Structures are given as structure tokens and as C-alpha cells.
Amino acid sequence: MAEIEARGVRFHYQRLGSGQEKVVFLHGFVWDNLSSWYFSVASSVAAKAQVLLYDLRGHGKSERPATGYTLDDMVADLDAMLDATGFGDRPVHLVGNSFGGLLALAYAIAHPERVASMVLVDAHTADETWNEDIRSTLESQGHERDHMIIQAFNEWAGRHNDPRNTRLAKAAEQLIKETSLLEEITRSRIFTDRELARITCPVLAMYGEHSDIRHKGERLAARLPDCTLQIITGGSHVILWEATATLRERVQSWVAEHASPAVEAQTSGD
């Protein structure tokens, strides 16, 4: 299995495709892993670009350390992954779903020179209520929790398939109980206007018409220097599954339209 060590943590990753552009896909928190992007959009994008997917720490087949789950840690993990795999030798396009979009934003604030563009798919953002939002999401139990799992994996989790739901639910429970993810993530700060202004790369923000975080997407899009907002008619939070074909096409065309500028020798702050 493709694994690499970064910041002392073993990460599962997949590298696909070939081409000039480099695209990194970021999955959501707790109930998600790289397979959601792998089977929806990433493999198609890999027809024309180099693609990197990895399981965030604690998720999928990556190692699950007990601590290190602050947003700053996740940003540092992504930075280290780009170095360890060599994938970040030029600016990359980040594509993030849900909380993966939040990670993309945080990364672009911290390392704007490494980001060529971003696609945010019904992305969360670090606004005034997000600490509470994330806590209530991650503490979901029973039916609500099952709903979250189904959201992450659509039919894959299987409406009629309790054993698999149970396995995914169990993994999620272990992640919450055995690590500091909940405590650390909810301690994170809010993105200031000045920070958002640092994200000068082109951003495409796609939100479901009926998503419960659509208003956050609209506000975010207004605050970013170069953001195109696209509302998916009839969509909810899980446009990844509801509008997969649209997303495939849009991400492919976006990447083609926003090809990286040629990289001159850079003194990367050393």
C-alpha cells in the first residue's frame, strides 16, 4: 500500500495520472477518506493531470496518532506531504470537499505561494459559528450519525447495509474517543478578513442550492479576492454525490483554465 512518512506520521496516499497540472484532493473529517474523491472525481481528473490523494491523519488507512489534530497541524501535514512525495515542486490546485475545503482555505492562507488555484465543494469555513457547528457534527449519535456516514459515502455505505455502516461508525467513534481531534479542532481560530485577503489565487466555490452552509459559501466568496461562486440547482451539502458528473467536468475544465505559471527558480524562504 502506498504509504509515506511525514511529520512522524505514516500516511496512506494515492498518486494517479499524468500531465502538466498537479491536483490535490482533500476529503472531509471523521466519516470520510480518500475513496470518496477517488471514485467520484479524481480518477477522471487523472486522465489529464497528476493527482494526489491522501488520507488525513486518523482517517482511512493513515496512522491515527492520539494528538495533533488542530487545523494548523493538518495544514502542516499537507505541507509535509507535498514535500515528502515531491508533489509540491510547483504550485498545486487544491480541491476540498466539506471540511476538506476548510483545510484548503487554511493551507492557502499559510502557504499562498504553493497554491495555483482552489476548488471548494460545499466547503466549511472558519467563521464565527464553526466551532459549534463542527462540535455538534462530530458529536452526532444514532440516526444523525448514520446520516453523516451516508452523506460521506452516499449509497456506498448502503442503505440496507448495517454491518458496513457499523464498521464506519465504529471507526469514526474510535477516532473521536481515542484522539484529541474533537478538542483540538474546536479550539481553532476564525479566519480574519486580512487572512482571507491573502488568498489571491483563483477560487471556484460550488455550493448546493439547499445546502445548510450555502450562506457561509456566499459570504466567503464575497470576501475572497478572486472567487467564482457556482450554485448547484437542487443540490444539498452532498453535491459530491448529487452532481458528480457536473463536478467532474467542472474540475477538469477549471484545472485546464488555470494552468500554473511557469516556475522560475524560487528561493523558498530559506
Added chain:
Amino acid sequence: MSTTLETVSRLIIEVMSNDPLEPITAETSFGDDLELESIELVALAEKVQAEYGDKVNFADWLSQKELDELIHLKVGELVELIDSCLAAESDA
């Protein structure tokens, strides 16, 4: 020498966290029978790549399928894919 089905069965068992309850046949469905999680299917794609090299691009083939097809995918379909890629190789 193993048949393709035997090789694929071995690879499947390697990626699964629990052993399958029944023997794997061509009719066994990845989703319905084996309850493979999507992340395990990713791991399987990688093992197929390692086993057969560039002769079989399972990942590519998977990426062209709709999600509904993936859920009901049968082991026999993967065996057929491998066999036809290997046959094409030896004909070339």
C-alpha cells in the same frame, strides 16, 4: 499455477479487515457480498496494479464506472478484465 480467480481472491482477502464468510466465486459481489468498503477497493486497485503491472489498469477501468455499477461489481468482472488484458498482451 494459480488461476486469475485464485489470485484475485487472495488479493481481496489481503485488503479486507475481516475474512469473508463464504468462499469467493466469480458471482461474488464486492459491495453486496463482501461488503468491501470503498477504501478497501482503492487498496485492491493498488494490489492489482502491483500484481499485474501496467498490463491491467484496474484504477482506470473503475474510474469509468458509475457508482451504482461499482456497488454491484462482481469478482468475475475483474477476473474477465484481467484475463482479457493479459490475452491482449500475449497476442501483441
